[in-house]
Amino acid sequence: MADLSIEFAGIKSPNPFWLASAPPTDKAYNVVRAYEAGWGGVVWKTLGEDPAAVNVSSRYSALYGPNREVMGINNIELITDRSLEINLREITQVKKDWPDRALIVSLMVPCVEESWKYILPLVEATGADGIELNFGCPHGMPERGMGAAVGQVPEYVEMVTRWCKTYSSLPVIVKLTPNITDVRLSARAAHRGGADAVSLINTINSITSIDLDMMVAHPIVGSQSTHGGYCGAAVKPIALNMVAEIARDPETRGLPICGIGGIGTWRDAAEFVALGCGAVQVCTAAMLHGFRIVEDMKDGLSRWMDSKGYTSLNDFSGRAVGNTTDWKYLDINYQVIAKIDQDACIGCGRCHIACEDTSHQAIASLKQEDGTHKYEVIDDECVGCNLCQITCPVDDCIEMVVQDTGKPYLNWNEDPRNPYRVAS
Amino acid sequence: MIDTLSHLPRPDADATELAKNFSDLAPPLNARQAALESARCLYCYDAPCINACPSDIDIPSFIGSISHDNVTGAAQTILSANILGGSCARVCPTEILCQQACVRNNEKECAPVLIGLLQRYAIDNAQFSEHPFKRSAATGKRIAVVGAGPAGLSCAHRLAMHGHEVVIFEAREKSGGLNEYGIAKYKLVDDFAQKEVDFLLQIGGIEIRHGQKLGDNLTLTELHQQFDSVFLGLGLAASKQLGLADENAAGLMAATDYIRELRQTDDLSQLPVANRCIVLGAGNTAIDMAVQMAKLGARDVNLVYRRGLSDMGATDHEQHIAKDNQVRLLTWAQPETVLLDDAGKVRGMRFAKTRMENGRLSTTGETFELAADAIFKAIGQAFDNNSLSDPLAAELKRAGERIWVDENLRTSIAGVYAGGDCTSLDQDLTVQAVQHGKLAAEAIHSTLSLKVEAA
Numbered sequence: 001m002a003d004l005s006i007e008f009a010g011i012k013s014p015n016p017f018w019l020a021s022a023p024p025t026d027k028a029y030n031v032v033r034a035y036e037a038g039w040g041g042v043v044w045k046t047l048g049e050d051p052a053a054v055n056v057s058s059r060y061s062a063l064y065g066p067n068r069e070v071m072g073i074n075n076i077e078l079i080t081d082r083s084l085e086i087n088l089r090e091i092t093q094v095k096k097d098w099p100d101r102a103l104i105v106s107l108m109v110p111c112v113e114e115s116w117k118y119i120l121p122l123v124e125a126t127g128a129d130g131i132e133l134n135f136g137c138p139h140g141m142p143e144r145g146m147g148a149a150v151g152q153v154p155e156y157v158e159m160v161t162r163w164c165k166t167y168s169s170l171p172v173i174v175k176l177t178p179n180i181t182d183v184r185l186s187a188r189a190a191h192r193g194g195a196d197a198v199s200l201i202n203t204i205n206s207i208t209s210i211d212l213d214m215m216v217a218h219p220i221v222g223s224q225s226t227h228g229g230y231c232g233a234a235v236k237p238i239a240l241n242m243v244a245e246i247a248r249d250p251e252t253r254g255l256p257i258c259g260i261g262g263i264g265t266w267r268d269a270a271e272f273v274a275l276g277c278g279a280v281q282v283c284t285a286a287m288l289h290g291f292r293i294v295e296d297m298k299d300g301l302s303r304w305m306d307s308k309g310y311t312s313l314n315d316f317s318g319r320a321v322g323n324t325t326d327w328k329y330l331d332i333n334y335q336v337i338a339k340i341d342q343d344a345c346i347g348c349g350r351c352h353i354a355c356e357d358t359s360h361q362a363i364a365s366l367k368q369e370d371g372t373h374k375y376e377v378i379d380d381e382c383v384g385c386n387l388c389q390i391t392c393p394v395d396d397c398i399e400m401v402v403q404d405t406g407k408p409y410l411n412w413n414e415d416p417r418n419p420y421r422v423a424s
Numbered sequence: 425m426i427d428t429l430s431h432l433p434r435p436d437a438d439a440t441e442l443a444k445n446f447s448d449l450a451p452p453l454n455a456r457q458a459a460l461e462s463a464r465c466l467y468c469y470d471a472p473c474i475n476a477c478p479s480d481i482d483i484p485s486f487i488g489s490i491s492h493d494n495v496t497g498a499a500q501t502i503l504s505a506n507i508l509g510g511s512c513a514r515v516c517p518t519e520i521l522c523q524q525a526c527v528r529n530n531e532k533e534c535a536p537v538l539i540g541l542l543q544r545y546a547i548d549n550a551q552f553s554e555h556p557f558k559r560s561a562a563t564g565k566r567i568a569v570v571g572a573g574p575a576g577l578s579c580a581h582r583l584a585m586h587g588h589e590v591v592i593f594e595a596r597e598k599s600g601g602l603n604e605y606g607i608a609k610y611k612l613v614d615d616f617a618q619k620e621v622d623f624l625l626q627i628g629g630i631e632i633r634h635g636q637k638l639g640d641n642l643t644l645t646e647l648h649q650q651f652d653s654v655f656l657g658l659g660l661a662a663s664k665q666l667g668l669a670d671e672n673a674a675g676l677m678a679a680t681d682y683i684r685e686l687r688q689t690d691d692l693s694q695l696p697v698a699n700r701c702i703v704l705g706a707g708n709t710a711i712d713m714a715v716q717m718a719k720l721g722a723r724d725v726n727l728v729y730r731r732g733l734s735d736m737g738a739t740d741h742e743q744h745i746a747k748d749n750q751v752r753l754l755t756w757a758q759p760e761t762v763l764l765d766d767a768g769k770v771r772g773m774r775f776a777k778t779r780m781e782n783g784r785l786s787t788t789g790e791t792f793e794l795a796a797d798a799i800f801k802a803i804g805q806a807f808d809n810n811s812l813s814d815p816l817a818a819e820l821k822r823a824g825e826r827i828w829v830d831e832n833l834r835t836s837i838a839g840v841y842a843g844g845d846c847t848s849l850d851q852d853l854t855v856q857a858v859q860h861g862k863l864a865a866e867a868i869h870s871t872l873s874l875k876v877e878a879a
Contacts, residue, residue, distance in 0.1 A: 265492045289467060296485070300494040306553075395456060 002305035003312045004298060006040075008279040009171045009197035009256045011129045013102040015040035016269065016313055017294050020260055020281035021106035021132060021175075023077065024291070028090035032097070037291035038298060041102025043199075043281060046079035046134045047087050049109050049119070053078035053140070061208045061218030063234060072234030072262075073284050074208045076219060076226055078140045079108055084122070091126040103127075104173065108134040108146050111156055113163050120168040130170050133160060135186075136177035136202025138229045151177035151202070154189035161193025173258060176200040176242070178235075183242040184249045191252050198246065199258035199281060201239045203229025232284035236262025240275060247276030247321045264293070266300030273313055274320040332415050333407035336384035336400040338362070338377045344397040347372055351388035351398060359387050426685045428674050429696035429798055431769060435721045442692040445719040449610040449745070450514075450541065458545040462491035465537045468527055473539060476525035478850065479506035479859040483522060487542055499550030502543055503557070506862075507581045508574050510620050511603045512855045513544035515611050517708070519741040521855070555626035560587035565872050568593065568651040570638050573601020574854045575657030575844030577624055578861030579868075584629040586869045591651070593636035601659055603854065605684045608712035610719070643814035648839060653868045656827065656835070656842040657861060660805035660852075666704070670762040675770025679703060679713035679802035686716060698798030700724040702773055703751075704759060705802030707737035711746045713800050718749040725751045726794055730758035730778050730785065760791060762799065772796045807846065823848035833864035841868060 004015040018041035019025050019034050026045045034042055055077055063072045080087055095103045105128045109115035123131060134141075135151030142149035150156045157174065164172045174190035176183055178201040187198050205227050207217045217225035239261025246252050259272030264285030272280050285293055310316050340351070340363075352375050355363040362381035366374040377388075389398040413422045435442060453461060465487040473483040482501055489498035502509035516522075518540040523529060526536035565588045569576045572594035580590040598604050600617035607617075625632075636642050638658065647654045663678035665671060675698075686695060701722055703714040706729040714727045727746060729736060732755050736743065746753060757775035765771040772795040776787040807825040812818060821828040821836035826848040833841045833849075843860025845852045850860070 266494070267492070290469060292485070296489050296492060296494060296497060299497045299500075300489070300492060303494065303496055395459070 002302045002310060004040075004302055006279055006313055008102075008258065009130065009173060011041070011102050011104065011171055012100075013040040013279065014100060015294075015298055016273070016279045017297055018042060018102060018104070018258070018279055018281045019286060019291075020283040021045050021134065022283040022287075024283060024286050026080065027082065027087075028094050031090075031094050031103075034286075034291045034294075035094075035098045035101050038294045039101070039291065041104065041129075041279075043104040043106050043132050044087070044091055044128075046106040046108045047084055047119070047123070048079045048107075048146075049115060050084050052081050052083050055081050056221045058219040058221065061228070062232075063208045070232060070284075070288055072206075072208070072230050072232035073287065074206045074219070074228035074230050075203070076139050076221075076228040079106075079134070084119075088122055088126055091123075091128055095127040095129075102129050104130045104132050106132045106134050106175070108141060111145055111150055111160060116160065116163045117167050120164060124168050124170055128170065130173060130196070131164065131168060132173040132175050132199060133164060134175055134202070135160075136175050136179075136200075138177065138179050138203055138205045139227060148177045148179055148202070151175075151186060152180055154185045157186050157189040158193040161190050161195050165194040171196040173197045173199050175202055175260075177202045178204050178238060178242055182245075184245050184252070187246045187249065187252045187255065191255050195255070197256035197258055197278075198252075199260055200246070201235065201242055201261045203231045204235055204238065206230030231261070232288075233262045233264060236268060240271065243272060243277060244275045244321065244324045247318065248324060264288075266297045266304065269297060269301060270304060270316075271320075273317050275324070276318040276321050278313065278317060328412045330411060331409045332412055333405055333410045335403040335405050337379055337382045337403055338384070338388050339399045339401045340375055340377060340388075341397050341399065342374070344394050345375065346394055346397075347375075348393060349373060349375065350391040350393065351375060354387050354391045359383075359385060363388060426677070426682065426696060428677050429682075429698065431674060432696035432698055432797055435693050435695065435697050437693070437721055439691055439693045442720065446609045446613070446692065446716075448613050449608075452548060453538070453541050453545045455549075458490055458542060458549075461538050461542055462487045464528065465491070466527060472525035472527060473522040473537075476521045477505075478521070478853065478856045479509075479512065479862070481505040481509065481522075481543070483539055483543075486546055487537065487539070490542060490546055495546055496550045496552060498546035499552070500556050502546055506855065506858050507578055507624055508603075508620060508854070508858045509543060510547040510623075511574070511612060511617060512858065513540050513547060514616070515603070515607050516540055516855050517739050517741065517853070519739050555623075557581075557585050557627055559585055559627060559629060562589075563587040563872065563876070565589065565652040566591065566650075567653045567655065567868060568647040569655045569657065570642070570647070571595075571601065571657035571659060571844070571846075572599035572621070572632055573657055573659050573844060573857065574603060575659075575857035575861040575864075576601070576655065577621065578858040579655045579657065579841075579843065579865045580630045580861075581624050581627055582862050582865030583868060584627045586865070588629070588652075588869070588872070590630045592630060592632040593638070593642055593647075594632055594634050595637035595640070595661075597634055599632055599634075601657075601857075605687055606680060606709070607687075607854075608683070608716055609687055610716075611712075637811070638817070639808075639811040639813045644812070644817035644820075644840070645814050648816055648837070652839070652872060654840045655833075655861070655864050655868065656840065656846060657844045657857070658808070658811055658827075658842075658846040660845045661808035661811070662806040663801060664804045664806045666759055666801060666803065668759060668762055670764055673762060673764055673768060673770055675797060676762060676799045677801070679705070679709055679800040680805070682800060683709070683712060683716065692720065695720060696798075697721055698796065700794075700796045701726070702794055702796045702799045703727045703802055704799065705729065705804070706731070706735065707802065707804065708739075708742050709805075710802035711738045711742045711751075713802050714746055714751040715749045717800075718751055725749075726754055726796070727751055728754045728757050728759070728773075728775060728794070730756065732756060754794075757792070758785075758787070763793065770796060770799055773799055805845070805852075832867040833860055834867065839871075 021043040025042045141147030174195045259277035260281040352363045467484045486498040486501040522539045523536040529536035569592045599621045603617035760776045761774040763772040777790040827842045841864040844857035
């Protein structure tokens with residue numbers, strides 16, 4: 001079997017699956033259960049200055065799929081609501097009992113040097129393997145000048161990162177907020193401040209749904225609500241893009257990235273690694289199904305790696321980065337056309353109506369003698385947008401077939417139709 | 425055995441047509457069906473299906489693995505709890521076990537998740553590059569297993585995993601027990617029982633000696649002396665008797681004997697067919713017998729039972745299979761007389777009508793006759809007492825006619841364990857036998873390990 005062990009920013013872990021700083025890593029009880037279940041590491045739920053935060057009730061809401069599958073969760077919980085002393089004591093004991101697992105401590109204190117100077121040695125004394133700076137929490141804490149309030153200002157990110165490198169010898173992972181316009185600016189700031197790694201994404205500002213009787217958003221606190229942080233499967237595409245942006249940014253090239261956002265299966269994890277991550281963090285999937293999900297994550301990843309001949313994560317980490325580029329470099333002469341496998345087609349008609357109403361009227365509906373319909377692609381009308389394939393409920397029924405146009409690679413910079421083209 | 429029916433005709437259909445009749449009763453799922461069905465699983469915590477599985481398979485986990493495109497991982501999850509998960513997926517009465525317990529087994533949810541078929545999908549489509557279980561370091565201990573049926577095989581595999589050497593003593597030519605000789609042909613097609621045995625033996629450390637029968641050329645006394653432990657997975661080798669006159673007449677035989685011939689023959693068209701036949705009994709073997717006779721071309725198959733439909737051991741699902749194959753289920757009638765023709769061959773049976781009277785089954789005084797060319801007894805299996813005739817075996821404590829065991833499958837003799845149908849514990853099911861074998865192996869292992877520590 002493939003070797004899943006990693007060394008990420010100097011932190012050793014038997015596998016790349018870590019639990020993110022969140023309710024699942026709130027206290028020793030949960031963390032020990034996680035280690036027993038086989039997680040390679042945890043990021044302990046964010047510590048802060050005493051007095052500890054106070055939470056409201058209720059705290060979570062969700063976006064559901066048609067079968068009541070949870071697509072994403074929104075939360076308004078704050079950092080730890082337990083005292084610093086209790087957390088530090090538990091961290092010390094857990095690390096002592098589980099020396100082979102990664103234990104990273106998430107931190108959030110005011111944007112004042114003295115606060116960081118005070119807490120960092122206390123954390124280091126626990127024997128923890130590293131620290132993660134929570135610059136991302138989008139609710140509650142920014143109003144106190146912490147969390148996303150720091151993460152959204154690159155100068156602050158750089159400054160606090162530097163303090164941490166000054167007052168601690170532990171590896172520093174800077175957790176980035178997605179609630180910004182360009183995540184590369186934060187990543188570059190962390191890099192300048194001396195960060196050993198970045199982790200992303202933290203949760204996204206969100207409101208999942210509105211109770212139309214009470215006219216209030218979820219989760220409801222009395223008769224009010226507030227925006228929360230969105231996570232779970234639904235945020236994965238956003239996270240993957242932000243990871244890719246940082247991975248291919250020349251200014252941060254080589255900076256270790258810990259992927260977070262909607263990871264629930266081994267395949268999700270493999271995708272983040274393919275975009276350059278050296279470890280991943282999981283939260284929502286564990287909150288929905290319990291810590292046992294890690295078994296199939298490890299097993300599935302390892303078997304897939306075996307099938308590809310990859311012996312370690314390094315063998316395929318970042319393999320998809322080079323193929324991720326700017327639109328302007330895409331081949332304008334590349335052409336695909338949809339092809340429907342008539343034997344596989346179940347005749348649901350979804351491809352037809354999607355194309356007819358919203359795209360290029362390129363799928364004909366042909367009524368048959370027996371009253372059923374046959375769906376056929378009109379090649380001349382098809383632009384190769386993939387929508388029919390996306391709507392089709394049958395795997396591999398609609399194939400996007402590459403056409404031989406006989407034309408060479410041509411990108412938009414070079415295209416004569418581009419009035420601003422760069423003359424070659 | 426089947427000589428008693430040699431005067432009967434052969435099937436009208438040719439071998440090809442008959443082979444079709446005996447094809448897979450529940451065809452396997454394809455990839456899309458498996459994906460759709462696995463997505464229906466709600467991944468329950470403390471899942472009722474697991475509790476309902478006698479062999480403790482982690483059903484939600486393996487279905488989740490199928491859903492996540494990790495079919496080999498799914499198979500490993502199944503096999504780690506039940507090394508005969510492939511045959512259990514085919515022969516288990518899931519309608520009274522996991523699928524009965526499934527939280528989607530109600531009208532609102534349409535139907536239970538098809539756990540049996542998903543399990544078969546995982547096992548059939550797994551791609552192991554080598555045997556998925558490794559043996560622990562050799563212990564130097566040798567264990568005798570009597571019977572290469574599901575209990576014995578399961579026990580042997582688990583013992584081999586723990587590093588012990590195992591010798592299986594099997595009376596018949598082939599291993600597999602009822603999977604090979606006793607299950608209806610259309611439930612286990614393509615020689616699956618033998619393929620499964622071959623897979624199981626890949627672990628190594630298991631030797632099977634065929635033609636070795638306890639009470640015949642083998643004694644418990646010897647085994648107890650020569651091995652560190654003994655496991656008895658004898659099954660129930662004898663068929664129960666009706667206790668009527670002319671029970672040995674031509675045309676009357678035990679259903680299990682006929683099924684064994686049917687399972688072993690290469691040419692179904694050479695089997696004797698009773699165009700009019702009677703099957704006596706109410707369990708799954710009775711159904712298997714009646715349906716197989718119907719599939720061979722019998723025109724008039726009557727399954728007769730002395731009580732009502734709801735008392736039958738055969739599940740609703742099994743009764744439906746019988747009805748789908750034009751088997752007539754006659755209830756509240758018990759055999760009274762075997763009717764013979766001038767040549768002394770079976771020509772039918774006279775039955776006494778029965779009813780419940782003050783909680784007891786009694787005859788009403790009315791009788792009726794059914795014409796038949798053959799009568800098959802499927803009124804239950806019995807313990808073969810010859811197998812426990814040697815001095816040590818005779819000492820085994822019994823529960824009724826079966827072998828008494830405690831919850832760790834220990835018999836009354838130290839170092840001797842037993843499991844499966846030959847014991848009084850639990851239901852007589854393949855999956856239960858597998859569990860007994862596994863638990864017995866664990867008990868044997870822990871006892872032998874303790875001895876090593878103490879030594």
